[in-house]
Amino acid sequence: MSDPLDPNHRVTGVQWRNKFGYAFAGIRDSFLTQASFWVHLPAAVVVIALAAFLQLESWRWAVLILCIAIVIAAELFNTAMEQVVVVLHPVRDPRIARALDAAAASVLVVAVASVAVGLIVLGPPLLEWLGVLGNDGDL
Numbered sequence: 001m002s003d004p005l006d007p008n009h010r011v012t013g014v015q016w017r018n019k020f021g022y023a024f025a026g027i028r029d030s031f032l033t034q035a036s037f038w039v040h041l042p043a044a045v046v047v048i049a050l051a052a053f054l055q056l057e058s059w060r061w062a063v064l065i066l067c068i069a070i071v072i073a074a075e076l077f078n079t080a081m082e083q084v085v086v087v088l089h090p091v092r093d094p095r096i097a098r099a100l101d102a103a104a105a106s107v108l109v110v111a112v113a114s115v116a117v118g119l120i121v122l123g124p125p126l127l128e129w130l131g132v133l134g135n136d137g138d139l
């Protein structure tokens with residue numbers, strides 16, 4: 001592997017392939033080892049299926065995709081923290097607990113906010129399809 005600090009260092013196609021390879025390995029490993037993904041993933045599939053079924057406008061798609069991505073990214077960061085702690089500091093320490101709890105809290109915050117955003121974005125078209133709302137959004 002070439003040294004990025006070397007002035008003659010140049011980015012190559014192989015390096016880009018490796019970067020994607022590492023990233024996909026991280027996604028695959030996290031999905032296979034973290035129980036939380038088995039909640040986030042089905043939830044994301046349901047939201048995407050509902051969005052496709054309701055033929056949502058593109059801005060609603062954009063908001064939903066962003067929410068899903070932020071939750072998954074937060075979970076991946078949380079997983080990274082946990083894995084680093086397991087290796088670097090397996091002994092329990094209240095300061096580590098505080099850091100891991102904060103990382104877990106970040107996932108909770110974006111997950112709760114995403115549920116709220118999902119209800120706001122998906123709710124009206126869903127209620128409209130169910131016949132509860134008129135086309136103009138009135139009850």
Ligand SMILES: Nc1ncnc2c1ncn2[C@@H]1O[C@H](COP(=O)(O)OP(=O)(O)OP(=O)(O)O)[C@@H](O)[C@H]1O
Pocket residue numbers: 034035082085089090091092093094096097098100101104
């Ligand atoms: N080395 C440690 N020192 C102190 N507290 C820890 C340590 N490791 C874990 N903890 C505590 O345990 C909590 C859960 O951490 P853990 O890494 O087990 O996450 P988890 O999501 O419950 O586990 P998993 O990812 O295996 O499902 C942390 O939020 C923290 O309070």
